[in-house]
Amino acid sequence: MADFLDLGEPSQPTRPEAYRVLARKYRPRTFSELIGQEAMVRTLENAIKRDRIAHAFLMTGVRGVGKTSTARLIAKALNCIGPDGQGGPTIDPCGVCEPCRAIAEGRHIDVIEMDAASHNGIDDVREITEASRYAAVSARYKIYIVDEVHMMSKAAFNALLKTLEEPPAHVKFLLATTEVNKVPVTVLSRCQRFDLRRIPAEMLAAHFAGVLELEGVVAEPEALALIARAAEGSARDGLSILDQAIAHAGLEGGGITAESVRQMLGLSDRGAVRGVLSAVLAGDAPGALDGLRRQYDGGTDPQSVMRGLLEAVHGITLVKVGTSPDPAQSAEERAAREDWASRLSYPVLHRLWQLFLKGHDEVARATLPIEAAEMALLRAIHASSLPDPGDLARRLQSGQPLPTPGPAAASAAPPPAPPAPVEESRDPRDYPAMIERLDAAGHLALAARLKHGGRLVRYDPPELLLSGSRPIAADTLSELSLALKGLTGRVWKVALVDQPGEPTLKEAEDVAAEAARQALLQSPLVLAALQAFPDAELEQWPDKRSIA
Structure with missing residues (x-):
């Protein structure tokens, strides 16, 4: 009877397999x-x-x-x-x-x-x-x-x-x-x-797309690009963010969107960053602060906004130097960067980079981050209205009127350079032009030695006499003779003579630079600045070649 009633052990419910990240x-x-x-x-x-x-x-x-x-x-x-x-x-x-x-x-x-x-x-x-x-x-x-x-x-x-x-x-x-x-x-x-090197962002985005295909989840390409960029070259970090993005997207909706990833990670919207940068370049303080506050009210960290501005300036600079575009960029962002790159000069971009970098560090350490970010933007707006230092020095040197302050975009384009004189023959017109020709032809070391140590006694092509009062190696003379023959197509006579000669080009540049510095110190603008700020000093000033 006991055997008849023995129904065996009851069936156990199958346990679902534990989820693996x-x-x-x-x-x-x-x-x-x-x-x-x-x-x-x-x-x-x-x-x-x-x-x-x-x-x-x-x-x-x-x-x-x-x-x-x-x-x-x-x-x-x-x-x-x-x-x-x-x-x-x-x-x-x-x-x-x-x-x-x-x-x-x-x-x-x-x-x-x-x-x-x-x-x-x-x-x-x-x-x-x-x-x-x-x-x-x-x-x-x-x-x-x-x-x-x-x-x-x-x-x-x-x-x-x-x-x-x-x-x-x-x-x-x-x-x-x-x-x-x-x-x-x-x-x-x-x-x-x-x-083991960092994994490129585009490779990570492709890898994440394959993972989502296996998981049966759809995602916008821009969302994957944002996750790949946030992973900073780490596949594990990227997959962890992707796991979080899948959970954040939920069961309904159109999958993982770029907007949901930005909200999840607290990233700054690139379109909003472009708006803030446009306001800064236009000198529109209320517009820049309003754009910053809108992002802050939407949950974006002020430091993320400053990071976005840094990335924008860096991207514009890369476009200006001619690098290939980022495939993860939208067409709108690429067009905006190309437009800014055509209008902004390198000095303006470098100045913006330094200002935003300083602002980013200040926001990271500040007890009032949003206020620190606002002050950083105001500082950048004020600096954007200042004229380019190189342009200012050239105008002071040539006696031209000083430019009126305006937005950065107005002072973006440097003044056109005067047309270079056309060479009537293959011989350099003078000794400095000869050194420039040597430098341009790839004889960099030879040109540097002549610039710093060559004292000219006589320049009468195809004859060149240099002073022997300063040691010049014999192989330098033979190297110079061969280089000049290659440049002009005829044999040159290069020799040392026991005469003092003219100052070297380096010495002449130093004298001209000091004279330009003194002239700059006596200009009305600098005198007014020194009078307003008695403790100020002129530490950085334009490149010597631009005012020589």
Whole structure:
């Protein structure tokens, strides 16, 4: 009867699989999935193929670029035996053999991972050195993975040195650190070092797009670009932000949007930043402060606004020098930067950079961040109305009227340079022009020696006489003769004579610069400034070439 009523154990409800964060779920399982480290993978591949495997490796780089993942992949590559159990070390571990699966699951008895942050004493290292004497139990190599190795004590490092330099043939050491400068040189010299570089933002954005496709989540390309930029080259940081963005987007809606990412991270809206920058350049103080306050009321950190202004000025400067555009930029932002780059001069951009950088640091330290940001913007607006220092010096030197203060955009374009005289022959018109021709033709060292040490006695092409009162090497004369022949197409006579000669070009420039400085000190504008500020001094003034 008891047997008849025995219905067995009741069925247990299946437990849902515990959620794994994206950073763990999409940890690289093969070297082909390790993004951004192609040079290191190629080196390891060649080393394994040629059986030139080092006994110790050191992986260094910023957080989240794959140091520990790389160490585990190396452990799999060295211990893989293939699906048939007959394979050897390979750069493409099979992932199905027992060593590969055990290492991936963190349960292989011969692959020992140690966190040096919590096991940094000499006793911990003594355990390693003692255990390393014994052969591996089931693997080809016994592998020690030491994470954050820079946290080890000095005594622990010293205890590890001998074993690290001459380990048994069956032992490999894989060290990882984010602060390689704290690792003793004696340890570095015993390891094959790999510097894992930051992963480019566009590569991270493409990687995140692939992850979202597997997760069944849609996202705007601009949102992925924002996450990749916030990750600062770290795949793990980016996946953590992406995990947060998925949760922030919720179950309804159109997926991950750029606006939701900005709100989540407290990033400044790029369109709003452009509005603030436009107001600053136009000298519109109320407009700039209103734009800043709107972002602040919307939850944006004032320091983020200053960072956005710095990025904008930097981007405009890069456009001005002709670099390729950022693919993550919107068409609107690219057009705005190109327009500003065409209207703003380098001095204005450099001045804005310094002002915003100073404001960023002040906001970071201020007890009243929004007030500090407002004062930084007002300071930039006031400075934007000042004339360009180089333009001011040229006008003072030439006697032209001083410009009236105005917005930065009004003083952005420098005055046109006077047309250069046309050379009537291949011979330089005078000695300074000859030195300029030598410099332009690539004879930089020769031109520098003549500028600082050449005292002219006579210049009558094709004859050049220099003073011998200041030592000039004989090879300089022969080098100069050959260079002038290449420039003019005829043979020159270059010689030293025992005469004093004229001052060198450098000496003449210094005299002219001092005269210009004294003239500048006597100008009405500077005199008025010194009278208003008695303790002021003229420390920085235009380049000598612009006023000579």
